Amino acid sequence: MDALTQAQLNQFRERITPYVTFNEAEWIVFIQHLQVSHYKKKQHFAEAGKVCNYFGFILSGSVRYYNIIDGNEITGYFSFENELASSYKSFLTGEPAINYIQALEPSTIILINRKNMDAMLNNPMLAYKMERFGRLVAEHYLMCYEDRVTSFLTETPEERYLKLLQTGKDVLQRIPQHYIANFLGITPVSLSRIRKRILSPS
């Protein structure tokens, strides 16, 4: 756990400003509750069976979320720089996580631990804005999940893959294809077939 640099703080502040705008006095108190940590590739940010005590903001790098089912890893989500990383349910409830979060690349992540989060929620100077921040973040991810569930119900795997391509996110290049297959809810073999179908439509 290092101290945060000014550049790291600026990056974080710029990203969260649309959600919550701290004045200078608030900001100074807020950043006292932050830590930063480096993760090597394949190092775990959270693990199934253990409580996830951190809420993370990825300054650089990326992570994947996965579950282990019958000994096989199933990758369910990815987060990249300027996005959040947390086994949200575990962080919120204090119950052991059911998934793993692992660095896909060497990553630098700002951390807020459960104790500091509670301290801010109970600090009259920050409480209101932290509640609001928490609401907007939760609502944001809720809407993302809502879209994802809808896509599972109304789209074929091929449609989901095409839509994913259309987002044009270059971050996709950084993800092994069998993880993307998991993300889409199919096997790597099946995704390979879909890709072939798309390239040479008969």
Next chain:
Amino acid sequence: MDALTQAQLNQFRERITPYVTFNEAEWIVFIQHLQVSHYKKKQHFAEAGKVCNYFGFILSGSVRYYNIIDGNEITGYFSFENELASSYKSFLTGEPAINYIQALEPSTIILINRKNMDAMLNNPMLAYKMERFGRLVAEHYLMCYEDRVTSFLTETPEERYLKLLQTGKDVLQRIPQHYIANFLGITPVSLSRIRKRILSPS
């Protein structure tokens, strides 16, 4: 739109107290922002293409959420008494909804419209608790969606159906089976086959 009865208010207050506890002065102001409305069976609470301006709490009855894809209805979710009803994304963003919400039975629903919600979020007397309420509600549904996405990634339709049965919710009896099939992400025909497989495992 009727005035709320004391019994209705009590039911609502009991249900939301775990999320937010209003004192008497706050409660009196809060309930001034509530309305109540009755929905006939099959009447719509929200419709695709129209902005959902209401956030609902179901006092009695039930609703289903559905999309129309290629002319076919796909039911994605249900809500019952003491649960919420809203085309959440539309309510939050003000954009037209992409799904329909329809009463499955004659239903009575408490409504908070967008204007009243904003008024409370901007009323210093209520703002803090409304932000907190909103945060906890969003977090609750976020966790539900997270579980649901995980189930799509890691379970077969048969496993999802068995797990649904194991919840033992008698509300399932109130839902036509082909809606449950949609909810599980499969066709009604496929669910019928799964049921047969379960009853007479060869």
Next chain:
DNA sequence: TCAAAACGTTAACAAAAGATAAGAAAAGCC
């Protein structure tokens, strides 16, 4: 640098799900 591990594709076969249609039972509606 070199062996091991990870990755993507392809093939062959099995299992499951989708599409469509038909028919029976149940529910809803004048």
Next chain:
DNA sequence: GGCTTTTCTTATCTTTTGTTAACGTTTTGA
């Protein structure tokens, strides 16, 4: 009550996906 609509099941056929294994390539790490 009698008619229509909805609901569920079943059968047949097609399509898709899963499973397993093989193979070549790329990446990784000691």
